[in-house]
Amino acid sequence: MTMTPRERVLAAVSHEESDRVPIVVGVSNATGIKMKPYRELKRLLGIEADDEYLYGWPELGTAALDEETLVRLGSDVRGVLDLEPAFVLERNATRPPHADYINSWGSGATEIRPGEWFPMVCPMASATTVQEVEDYPWPDMDDPTRVAHVATEAARLAAENRYAIMATPWLLFPLERAFAMQGMDTFLMNLALHPDFAEALLWKIQERCKVLMGHFLAALGDNVDIIKIGDDLGTQESLMMSPAMYRRILKPIHADYIRFIRERTKAKVFFHTDGDVFPLIDDFVEMGIDILNPIQTSAGKMSNLEELKARWGDRLTFCGGVDTHRILPTGTPDEVRAEVRRVIEILGPGGGYMVSSVHTVMDDVPAENILAMVDAVEEYGTYPIARRGSA
Amino acid sequence: MTDREELLDELYGFVLSGDVDQAVGATQKGLRSDIEPTALLFDAMIPALEEVGRRFETGEVFLPEMLIAANAMQGAMTIIRPLIVAAGIETIGRFVMGTVAGDIHDVGKKLCNVMLEGAGFEVIDLGINVPGQAFVDAIREVQPDVVGMSAFLTTTALEFARNIELIEEAGLRDQVKILIGGAPVDQVMVDSVGADGFAPDASSAVRMTKTVMGIS
Numbered sequence: 001m002t003m004t005p006r007e008r009v010l011a012a013v014s015h016e017e018s019d020r021v022p023i024v025v026g027v028s029n030a031t032g033i034k035m036k037p038y039r040e041l042k043r044l045l046g047i048e049a050d051d052e053y054l055y056g057w058p059e060l061g062t063a064a065l066d067e068e069t070l071v072r073l074g075s076d077v078r079g080v081l082d083l084e085p086a087f088v089l090e091r092n093a094t095r096p097p098h099a100d101y102i103n104s105w106g107s108g109a110t111e112i113r114p115g116e117w118f119p120m121v122c123p124m125a126s127a128t129t130v131q132e133v134e135d136y137p138w139p140d141m142d143d144p145t146r147v148a149h150v151a152t153e154a155a156r157l158a159a160e161n162r163y164a165i166m167a168t169p170w171l172l173f174p175l176e177r178a179f180a181m182q183g184m185d186t187f188l189m190n191l192a193l194h195p196d197f198a199e200a201l202l203w204k205i206q207e208r209c210k211v212l213m214g215h216f217l218a219a220l221g222d223n224v225d226i227i228k229i230g231d232d233l234g235t236q237e238s239l240m241m242s243p244a245m246y247r248r249i250l251k252p253i254h255a256d257y258i259r260f261i262r263e264r265t266k267a268k269v270f271f272h273t274d275g276d277v278f279p280l281i282d283d284f285v286e287m288g289i290d291i292l293n294p295i296q297t298s299a300g301k302m303s304n305l306e307e308l309k310a311r312w313g314d315r316l317t318f319c320g321g322v323d324t325h326r327i328l329p330t331g332t333p334d335e336v337r338a339e340v341r342r343v344i345e346i347l348g349p350g351g352g353y354m355v356s357s358v359h360t361v362m363d364d365v366p367a368e369n370i371l372a373m374v375d376a377v378e379e380y381g382t383y384p385i386a387r388r389g390s391a
Numbered sequence: 392m393t394d395r396e397e398l399l400d401e402l403y404g405f406v407l408s409g410d411v412d413q414a415v416g417a418t419q420k421g422l423r424s425d426i427e428p429t430a431l432l433f434d435a436m437i438p439a440l441e442e443v444g445r446r447f448e449t450g451e452v453f454l455p456e457m458l459i460a461a462n463a464m465q466g467a468m469t470i471i472r473p474l475i476v477a478a479g480i481e482t483i484g485r486f487v488m489g490t491v492a493g494d495i496h497d498v499g500k501k502l503c504n505v506m507l508e509g510a511g512f513e514v515i516d517l518g519i520n521v522p523g524q525a526f527v528d529a530i531r532e533v534q535p536d537v538v539g540m541s542a543f544l545t546t547t548a549l550e551f552a553r554n555i556e557l558i559e560e561a562g563l564r565d566q567v568k569i570l571i572g573g574a575p576v577d578q579v580m581v582d583s584v585g586a587d588g589f590a591p592d593a594s595s596a597v598r599m600t601k602t603v604m605g606i607s
Binding site for chain 1: 409450452453454455456458459462492493495497498501520544545546549574575577579591592
């Protein structure tokens, strides 16, 4: 049985087995590859293609993979992204070298070493009142240049009908945007010290996200299979905030946002959330999340793939699971293959799993290991897959 | 309860609940009432922070509550610290801390600093994006017992090995214990870079520091 990549993905997210476990590489930052390993990959493969960046955004540093590389990596998805407004792209393209990168939200990144940018420009760092939320010059999400390209790109992919279309507007995530506006520790403190302000800020950001998401989904029409959103909620050990605080403040915001999306598209909702989020997975299911990413196996209880599969495998599709803390950067290609096999044999049976690295493939990952990861899917990911531990 | 006990109890509560203004106020009030700075520190603030650390480890509180408690402690410490230094009270050790070059993540590092200071260490924080040479210079200049290096990314965790190599080349490795911390850090990394230990969170950082220094 040979299926198209799109059929393969649609089967997986419907919890059905296909010809093999799908591969999600490239197409978004969280499933992407940084420029340095991408260049090494191209050299190793003898592929000549330009160095392009996701979102046309060099400071993010994540490569927009060329089609030949995507085919070699067996990626079963193709991406559609939004863009910052044309005037913001132009302003940043023409700013003095090494000056801070400022986005349409007014937050931005500072270059701490040549070519290394971190989000350090936080325009609301000192805000603590609801009035300051109301007074802030929030970005215009109706600027048509943000999504002008979306309908054409999605229609082209849909006409081709070969790959699943995964749409990822950049960081329409309320909590992470609040971190960007205030600084992470400042906003976490405000959640405890000034909950009315924190909640108002999150709702305001979510409202802006919804406006852009509405335009983005309208431009996509039916030409989308997966829509990616998220918010990092976990740490290495546990959650950033208590389950009670999540349920009181952030969950209603996420739930409303997901409802908004589901009212406008049949696409599956892909939710990216780093760290150990084990205590919130029932909440994710309840809110209508279809696909959970990145399954950070190095963080707390997320290492317990058997339990994840047993408890939520019939309702959630897992995407990710290939460790980027140790295996991909420092493992041998054989260790990478063994880990991919292990993860596939736990999460793969019955569908509901798509292979991807746990977050972006960073500069320390050898290109050989990226190839080992995807080649192992061809080797061990063909259905039927024997459940790990069974004969 | 005496007035003294009542005030120490209040200060304990304000640090625990992360109310920086009230913690500062109670500290000032305590000093006006002739309560010794060391009593405010050791009988109120430190027990409060230890309790927050305990609750964090058991999952009763999370980052927001831990951060505001640390913030309240820091607020009160700005008043207490000069008095303690002036009184010539010995700290239990000197700790140089920094986020390695190429990395700016410092939420965990800040929490470690407060917990360490609360446990009686003198903490010298070199900040974020700290070049390897700055760690070497700091070891020469302030002669710490322990150096702590933090990295959030696997790519910047490569700096641990480079920095330890620099410290070795400078002939200073025997003079300090080196602890590492941050998301990608585990015992495998400790062994591979030649550090003396790691801690997964701020309260265990205190325990690990005492362990490598050989104090209980």
